[in-house]
Amino acid sequence: MDSFSIVPTGKPLSGExxxxxxxxxxxATMTAAMLADGVxxxxxVPYLRDTKTMSNVLRVIGCRIDGGPHEFKVDTHxxxxxxxxxxxxxxxxxxxxVLGPLVSRFGRCRVSLPGGCAWGPRPVDLHLxxxxxxxxxxxxxxxxxxxTSNGRLPGGNFRFPISSVGATVNVLMAATLAKxxxxxxxxxxxxxxxxxxxxxxxxxxxxxxxxxRSLVVHGVEEMHxxxxxxxxxRIEAGSFLCGAVISRGKVKTTKCDPIHIKSLLDIFExxxxxxxxxxxWAEVDASSRDLKPVHVEAVPYPGFPTDLQAxxxxxxxxxxGESKIRDTxxxxxxxxxxxxxxxxxxxxxxxNTATIKGVEKLQGAPVMASDLxxxxxxxxxxxxxxxxxxxxxxxxxxxxxENFEAKMAKLGGMVVRLSDQS
Ligand code: UD1
Numbered sequence: 515m516d517s518f519s520i521v522p523t524g525k526p527l528s529g530e531x532x533x534x535x536x537x538x539x540x541x542a543t544m545t546a547a548m549l550a551d552g553v554x555x556x557x558x559v560p561y562l563r564d565t566k567t568m569s570n571v572l573r574v575i576g577c578r579i580d581g582g583p584h585e586f587k588v589d590t591h592x593x594x595x596x597x598x599x600x601x602x603x604x605x606x607x608x609x610x611x612v613l614g615p616l617v618s619r620f621g622r623c624r625v626s627l628p629g630g631c632a633w634g635p636r637p638v639d640l641h642l643x644x645x646x647x648x649x650x651x652x653x654x655x656x657x658x659x660x661x662t663s664n665g666r667l668p669g670g671n672f673r674f675p676i677s678s679v680g681a682t683v684n685v686l687m688a689a690t691l692a693k694x695x696x697x698x699x700x701x702x703x704x705x706x707x708x709x710x711x712x713x714x715x716x717x718x719x720x721x722x723x724x725x726x727r728s729l730v731v732h733g734v735e736e737m738h739x740x741x742x743x744x745x746x747x748r749i750e751a752g753s754f755l756c757g758a759v760i761s762r763g764k765v766k767t768t769k770c771d772p773i774h775i776k777s778l779l780d781i782f783e784x785x786x787x788x789x790x791x792x793x794x795w796a797e798v799d800a801s802s803r804d805l806k807p808v809h810v811e812a813v814p815y816p817g818f819p820t821d822l823q824a825x826x827x828x829x830x831x832x833x834x835g836e837s838k839i840r841d842t843x844x845x846x847x848x849x850x851x852x853x854x855x856x857x858x859x860x861x862x863x864x865x866n867t868a869t870i871k872g873v874e875k876l877q878g879a880p881v882m883a884s885d886l887x888x889x890x891x892x893x894x895x896x897x898x899x900x901x902x903x904x905x906x907x908x909x910x911x912x913x914x915x916e917n918f919e920a921k922m923a924k925l926g927g928m929v930v931r932l933s934d935q936s
Contacts (some may be wrong), residue, residue, distance in 0.1 A: 520896030526763025535744030
């Protein structure tokens with residue numbers, strides 16, 4: 515298992531870093547390709563463990579994935595094995611996205627339940643209820659979901675009781691091939707949903723309400739293959755900007771959408787950083803600044819994202835005074851707290867609220883990544899900790915950050931991968 519060795523250089527991060535395509539967008543668009551027979555092209559694909567896993571899921575179903583590492587041509591012509599096995603779905607929850615497209619195009623499929631994740635149970639009840647509302651029959655047996663439909667799904671109306679990105683993705687995809695019109699209320703409005711809607715529109719379905727919580731999908735009998743240019747990864751951009759602020763540096767993220775990270779940029783401004791943005795870049799300058807503590811809530815988009823909660827917590831651990839972060843999306847997502855405290859942070863947890871008392875100096879130590887964003891937080895903390903920080907279980911980070919060490923090196927951060935052959 516690989517680990518990272520992070521040795522502080524004593525210098526703040528500075529320079530420019532190019533942002534890759536969004537993991538969470540491409541996982542949805544890859545599965546949407548299965549709604550049509552033929553080759554859908556997806557560009558700006560990030561080269562990640564998760565995109566490889568999704569390729570494997572689609573291959574098991576019978577699809578071919580051609581093209582280079584950053585351009586996928588998803589050929590769905592041979593898709594006929596309508597099953598996603600436990601071995602794959604349990605390693606990546608987004609594999610569950612195949613459920614919606616498969617049941618709506620083929621009228622049946624069998625997909626493993628994803629199970630829990632590193633920080634909690636993470637149910638899929640809303641995916642299933644939404645599909646049922648469109649007319650699918652759902653049975654859960656032996657850890658698998660069996661979804662069937664007698665002919666085309668009738669379509670229907672569904673109101674998501676809470677905002678869920680994944681359930682919106684699944685139900686929206688299923689609605690495209692339904693007989694009738696479907697209305698999805700309180701749908702998620704994350705940029706990754708807009709990106710999916712854009713691909714679906716290119717495949718020939720009519721959807722009203724893009725960018726709003728109310729999506730009206732006029733189902734069609736057949737979709738044709740489409741095209742998607744993957745949007746920039748807002749979480750990757752935010753993570754590098756957290757690196758800039760923790761090191762009191764100045765970093766410009768390019769090929770990103772500053773609107774997608776406005777909530778984070780607003781927090782940085784409140785803390786006292788200087789923020790500049792252009793059409794496709796954002797720059798944060800935290801050099802020679804006395805930073806102020808903040809109170810933050812992780813909420814659905816356009817609010818501050820739960821995926822940046824851990825990286826921001828690392829930053830706040832170095833800011834004098836008392837900060838607070840409350841996560842309302844994933845109330846148990848705090849495994850990184852104990853690890854950050856191993857690095858000398860002073861963070862206490864009560865329910866879903868972390869109180870962070872800024873310390874003068876973090877100290878390097880061996881720590882363990884519990885999930886993707888926790889891994890990023892620990893590396894970011896290691897950039898400014900005294901002495902070496904060893905972060906183990908880096909496979910979590912490899913799921914969602916392309917070329918991480920090289921990008922860090924470009925900014926002056928020293929993050930070295932240690933491969934453990936044992
Ligand atoms: C997606 C993102 C993940 C991000 C999360 C929240 C992908 C591949 N992953 O995950 O990086 O952290 O959005 O922005 O895009 N819920 C239920 N029942 C369900 C589904 C969700 O109760 O059937 C709850 C969850 O437990 C959570 C909340 O809804 O409390 C939001 O979760 P959701 O938006 O669905 O997260 P994911 O789509 O799994």
